[in-house]
Amino acid sequence: MPELPEVETIARGLDKRVRGDVIESVWIGKRHQPLKSPAREIARTLEGGRIAAVRRVGKHIVFDLEQGAAKHQWIVHLGMTGRMQVALPEDEILKHTHAIAKLESGREVRFVDPRMFGKLSVVRDKHGFEAQGREPLDIGFELFAELFHKRKTPIKSALLNQKLLSGIGNIYADESLFRAGVRPRRRAASLTREELKKLYAAIPEVLNEAIAAGGSSVSDYVDAEGDEGFFQLQHRVYGREGEPCLVCKTPVKRLVIGGRSSHYCPRCQK
DNA sequence: AGGTTGACCTGGACGC
DNA sequence: TGCGTCCAGGTCAACC
Numbered sequence: 001m002p003e004l005p006e007v008e009t010i011a012r013g014l015d016k017r018v019r020g021d022v023i024e025s026v027w028i029g030k031r032h033q034p035l036k037s038p039a040r041e042i043a044r045t046l047e048g049g050r051i052a053a054v055r056r057v058g059k060h061i062v063f064d065l066e067q068g069a070a071k072h073q074w075i076v077h078l079g080m081t082g083r084m085q086v087a088l089p090e091d092e093i094l095k096h097t098h099a100i101a102k103l104e105s106g107r108e109v110r111f112v113d114p115r116m117f118g119k120l121s122v123v124r125d126k127h128g129f130e131a132q133g134r135e136p137l138d139i140g141f142e143l144f145a146e147l148f149h150k151r152k153t154p155i156k157s158a159l160l161n162q163k164l165l166s167g168i169g170n171i172y173a174d175e176s177l178f179r180a181g182v183r184p185r186r187r188a189a190s191l192t193r194e195e196l197k198k199l200y201a202a203i204p205e206v207l208n209e210a211i212a213a214g215g216s217s218v219s220d221y222v223d224a225e226g227d228e229g230f231f232q233l234q235h236r237v238y239g240r241e242g243e244p245c246l247v248c249k250t251p252v253k254r255l256v257i258g259g260r261s262s263h264y265c266p267r268c269q270k
Numbered sequence: 271a272g273g274t275t276g277a278c279c280t281g282g283a284c285g286c
Numbered sequence: 287t288g289c290g291t292c293c294a295g296g297t298c299a300a301c302c
Contacts, residue, residue, distance in 0.1 A: 115278085
């Protein structure tokens with residue numbers, strides 16, 4: 001489900017609603033293996049923690065927790081289908097609910113994830129969680145260009161590589177490449193400086209427009225308030241195979257690159 | 271070492 | 287109605 005704009009939307013919603021609240025107790029379902037930290041350590045780290053802030057790092061949601069002088073972090077990765085809900089105890093517990101944090105205010109933060117690709121983990125004794133790659137909204141052009149300089153992999157795959165840039169996924173890779181006029185199969189190293197500049201400009205443009213729209217709801221994505229995003233209405237190529245390009249009317253093509261479907265306009269993108 | 275592929279899961283859409 | 291197939295917003299480990 002979630003790429004940078006969706007995770008940003010969810011993290012903002014959570015921050016608005018639960019910042020300052022205290023986690024009283026934690027339940028973690030037995031079925032849920034996707035724990036990067038042992039369930040007991042997660043529970044021990046969360047319980048008693050005051051939520052100082054909720055924010056996004058790459059595609060991760062980070063809860064900054066304070067227990068007295070101690071600082072911990074709860075890290076949530078939503079995988080493909082993960083959801084975070086703020087619910088009341090009497091609200092129906094959805095199928096595939098894998099973790100529930102009960103708050104002092106009486107509300108609950110619930111983690112729901114049908115496909116179980118999501119991951120929960122904690123960082124203890126510091127606020128030290130960092131993404132592996134650079135933030136695409138906060139990188140200079142020279143560094144950006146350097147990332148792709150010697151890469152033989154298709155630019156589409158390079159954009160999805162979280163060790164290079166963190167936060168871009170399949171939708172926003174395709175949308176960024178369309179706006180930059182670059183075909184997804186082009187080798188990253190083959191992009192000219194001009195093309196790199198277009199891509200460098202296109203990425204934050206797309207991401208920021210998507211954040212403003214509350215993310216893309218392609219199938220079942222909803223934010224922490226249960227609201228859908230609507231950036232899918234502004235997709236120019238993603239999910240539009242066979243439909244006319246919004247610029248030149250040429251049918252949008254779809255091909256598979258690195259196992260991911262990729263959409264592009266064969267006329268607008270070189 | 272960098273690049274590519276398949277595996278991990280559930281569920282919805284579609285064709286017969 | 288039911289079955290089979292394909293597809294999905296993401297990562298990883300295992301190969302070359």
